[in-house]
Amino acid sequence: MKRVGVLALQGAVREHICSIEACGAKAILVKWPKDLEELDALVLPGGESTTMRRLIDRYGLMEPLREFAKSGRPMFGTCAGLILLAREVAGQAAPHLGVMDVVVKRNSFGRQVDSFEAELSVKGLEKPFNAVFIRAPHIVGVGPETEVLCEHEGKIVMAKSGQFLGCSFHPELTDDHRITNYFLGMIPSGTGTLLPNGPLYSKV
Amino acid sequence: MSEHGTDRVKRGMAEMQKGGVIMDVVNAEQARIAEAAGATAVMALERVPSDIRRDGGVARMADPRITEEVMKAVSIPVMAKARIGHIVEARVLEAMGVDYIDESEVLTPADEEFHLLKNTYTVPFVCGCRNLGEAARRIGEGASMLRTKGEPGTGNIVEAVRHLRQVNAEVRKVVTMSEDELMTEARNLGASYEFLKEVKRLGRLPVVNFAAGGVATPADAALMMELGADGVFVGSGIFKSENPERFARAIVEATTHYQDYKLIAELSKDLGIAMKGIEISTIAAGERMQERGW
16 A cells, blocks of 8 residues: 655645545655655645744754655645745745745735635546635746646646646645545555565554 | 635635644734744734733724734735624725634624624634534534634633533534434524534534634643644734743644644743733623623
8 A cells, every 4th residue: 555644734634634545545644754754655735834834944854855855756735835845936035845846936816815716627637627726826937847737827736847746726625536646646656565564564 | 717715715725724823913023923933824903812801992803004014024824803793894804805804702792693694705704612503603604714712811721622622522412413313403502404414424513623712821722732623723822921932933833743742841841921811710701702692
């Protein structure tokens, strides 16, 4: 079984866990650096990016998260999670993790009264995806290796760059698990299959 | 096609606040301190509840200037309070673009009979509740987020504990009831039958429920999380303490790591003096804010 961590400092953690488990993988809460061990992939959920960043710094998670990225394992950021992954945040001197080759702008659709839901056409998904945008960021620039998966009203709202997947909206707030499934598909096949018998995982 | 102000968008905004701390602030400087400490949102108001309690008189929506300055000062969401049933205060806050409105018993009610019909607004609302019936009525009117009423401005957690335990016990009872018992329970609670069916199906409330009304220390915040709150509002507890910055940071961390007791011990060391509390029995019945609204 694939083991997928969810950064559980704050935000829509429960929804991602439900979505991951609905897709047949094992979801693991990540609050401390040691929780990153033995994961096949990691989700950075929606929430408040400034809060998450403060807690990342306070509990020494920054380097372990960057190491996790270096190891090549898939990472998926939704909304605040996308902001944490981006190599540049417009108007900010320094990025957070800075590992995904995209530039994002925070709150770029406006305040909460401007938040919305919309039917999106996402590359790789056959039918439209009903997406919830909440004080959402959008991707203002992408690197050469980044694949744009979805645009809404001329703004990039979902992209994939190597092992990184990011979206402006919240797939976890709906019962449609196709995007979580898409992300789980980025985990190399065969990963995690030793889990039931492997002594390495005895502490599970 | 984009749709604004749907239940999913309004309730979803509260989902993003989960595990976080929302702090009362009365000016831009306090808002910046709250944001730097890791607050997930700030609540802009003219006076914190303990000052409202001390000063007496009618408490109203804050001067829009204060709210506007707070909105300019921070990038996290800004909430603001309107009086119970005050349609125009709520519409003014919505027009200003605040991210969430608290239809709050901390302010003097404008209407003693009717709460706002919150599902006619694009902006989402949070409301206080003491039990499942009250929760059901506020959600029925369109609240997208709940919080315990507690007893605001007291620095005393006992009422918030009572209200959260009450709501959660009633949720558990509904979940274990058989379908044919729900209508009678609906009548007893003053809740709609459809609402109780939804609670039974979900196994929980359909919206996020935060703790509020008496949180004064990191341990108080962790206690409310332990009892099942989705997050914490801190009113007077931060800026009426001796060292607001340290209290704010410690309460944020204790909320995230609410079951890590060694950490909470560390966080709680040398914080200085917490806000001075009030024993509930010394408050005259007519002065209990939790009795406002129904």
